[in-house]
Amino acid sequence: MGDANTVSTENPCIDVDKIRADFPVLSKEIGGKPLIYLDNGATTQKPWQVINRVSQFDSEEYGTVRRGSYRLCENSTRLYEEARQKVADFLGAPTCHEIVFTSGTTQAINLVAHSFGRKFVNTGDEVIISNIEHHANTVPWQVLCEEKGATLKVIPVADNGELIMEEYDKLLTDKTRIVAVNHVSNALGTINPIKEITRKAHAAGAKVLIDGAQSTPHMKVDVKNIDCDFYTFSGHKMYAPSGIGGMFGKMEVMEAMPPYVTGGDMIMQVTLEKTTYAKPPARFEAGTPPISQVIGLGAAIDYINGIGMDKIFEYEKSLLDYGTRLLSDIDGLRIIGNAKEKAALLSIYLESAHPHDIITMLDQDGIALRGGHHCAQPTMIRFGVPATARASMAFYNKYEELDALAESLKKIIKFFS
Amino acid sequence: MSYDNELYQQVILDHNRKPRNFHEMENATHSCHGINPLCGDDITVYLKVDEDEGVVEDVSFTGSGCAISKASTSLMTHHLKGKKIDECRVVFNEFHKMVLGEFDPEKQDHHLGKLTLFQGIREYPSRTKCASLAWHTLVGALDKKTEGISTE
């Protein structure tokens, strides 16, 4: 194992080999080379504790939820609602009624933009996002503002990848209806000061949505402490199945919101003339939900809790420091985004090679990274690069894997120069 | 670690670094602009065609992009210079099918020469467009497509 100067790789606070044994795919090979999976920002791998729980539920306990009074259904409804409580505890939500299941972050943000936005954002109003948002937290607000004749304002970002908070102060006005920013940027890794952002927005009378897609898998979240009005997440980025995610929403805010998708399960009463809507969260969960996926999400939260979020954060921070040192020593390589508070993600730009060539060449060494604009084109434009290669880490990654990444990158640079 | 039998071979890297026929053509009879939004590849292909003989007398290109697209365009210009238009279309067909994995030059007769280097791209369907952009743009030029070519 190399040691990148001062970063200690001795006695990591978690047993990585034991954890790796829980993830079947991590022992696979790609073209005869061991898989080195560093695309956790896109999606994470699943431990057998999740895979087996879903499979056991599907083979022995599967039934619909909320729609029958026979025991199979009663039981699956109970398990489904238990998972909701797990999410509530995981996010620090005061009650489980403030957790809405959706297919993921994209749908949760669209829910808020369509429901809250349609009702509370009007002509002349303002919405604030930042320059380092995922398209999922950009496009819904653009569309809303266009429809409503509202103005979309953007918090600028400094060269190191941190939001310029003095500029944010100036953007807030009594016309601001909602501020929507991510907790962690998927393109740069910046951890944003969301508590301060929320406090200032509230002082201006605006609501706050935090896109937690990249934070929930990697750090402790406490929505009560943050005091945000909405906090969204995606299960597939936190070791759970794809197709499930959701959001925390403050009850008093959600109660004032109209439904977004309508149909079964979200009603109080339907006659052919008029429908009255159920209270949240049911109001926002029309149709049969992804039941098995919710059970898998609960199992993933149990798994994360079993390791401990504090330890996960500490270990991933050591991976980040280690990787940052290694890559900083390579000539012709730039790391885009150097915020002081940063998640374990390295956005890499090589002067000599196109990001897609880097990705394909790394793949030939069994190393999986994402190359592209990471659904954050405005961020790429701001930093003057067409795309980057992104190494995004998880607690099952090893220092040795970062050594291999650095060696491969050096070879690529040599090849192209 | 060696890239030798792989997609990124010396020839491809060499053509990426020193692309052949890499210039605008003043007296071009045909030209076409092609883009591949995935990689941001952006090229223009120029042709000088002798219409009477049906021969491509000269081919050149300008633009920027990933190594695969640049090398593919460079090798294409080199390969097609002096060929009959009909022959160019045959090579286009073989090349296009090869990168999609529908034509195996190791098992069938072909007119691809060194272009078989790009066979490895079939493993990466998301990147076949990088290799085939040049060829679609060439056909666009031959067909006098004024609106240009986009792989999306």
Ligand SMILES: Cc1ncc(COP(=O)(O)O)c(C=O)c1O
């Ligand atoms: C910061 C951020 N927001 C939103 C999303 C969208 O999440 P999903 O595709 O799971 O809806 C992602 C993931 O791609 C992300 O990284």
